[in-house]
Amino acid sequence: MMLRTECLKEIAKVRGDALVVGVYSSAFEWIGISPHPLNFLSVGAMGQASSSALGFAIGLPDRKIIVLDGDGSLLMNLGSLVTIAGVAPANLTHFVCQNGCYEANGEHPIPAQDMVCFSGFARAAGYRLVTEFSDLDTLRAELPGFMQARGPSFATLRVRAGEKPTLDYSLVHGPESRRTFQANLNALLDSRA
């Protein structure tokens, strides 16, 4: 079991210029660990991060798209694994932080907490590459190669939360953060025009 912030720090080292879609607790930690113009906060409707990431992957086919999903979030949108596998975006890398609970909502356990296998779901759905990390040394060693592989790729991160991040929902739900993201994305799109 890894500390989630330590995992995110490793991902930050190899993100490059990727657009990153984060959810809830992971998103709050991520924006502190890897501040970047293309951090998209997927918090408006729980479970939608993977689908948002697929939209970005289709809309920006030459840009790496990373989704930092949560286990509770992904359980709300398991069909998206099949949809993503069907579209097969080569630029999409999907992480799920499996901590076994609804961390932002009182830490209640997810259903079948000790049995559910997200990598199994992704493999059965048809992702090109599926793996699982539960110790930091292995993650550190294998992450660069994993990130370079042709997607859609999927990795379960067996994590535990560290200190609770400050959940400033006014920051992530506020119109300012969305306007800033859109302006940053517009700048990228304009630079290509």
Place this chain on the structure above:
Amino acid sequence: MTNASGPTTMLDGGAIIGAMRQAALDTIVALPDITTSAGLLWPISRQPDINLVRICKEDEGVSICAALALCRKRSALLMQQTGLFDSLNAVRGIAVEYELPVCMFVGLLGKEPGVPPPQNKKYSVRVVQPVLDAMGVPTLCIEENSDIPKIPAAVDRAYAESRPLVVLFGRRVKA
């Protein structure tokens, strides 16, 4: 209302696809709906210039279309009203509250032809527009073929104002 060949009994799928093209909707995200299947979704699946994304559940499509809009690409989500109801939290959170131009094309299963949706006997048809009105989502009902040319302007308005749109098909669509 009548057209050159008499009263409208089914909507013209070719004309709807033409209106989608005119509105620059080059990606269609869809789940099958029996009212639009033969006349719209199957023909769309054969259009080489339209990117069709088949999804498992309709709320996925709300997010896909929203992200495409952020990338300045136009798209529409094609589904049945039952799927729209299933997606209302995503519509609420992502399209309405986050002010994104998610365009949804919705077949009304069980609708009485020629009867405005709110006056239908069938509950699942009757409540569609009141629910969307309450959410502040504009609707355009395509009851006759003469309504189809209204689609491009409605889509343009949705993108100009960055807000969602629901286009309701009041009759079955034929190829």
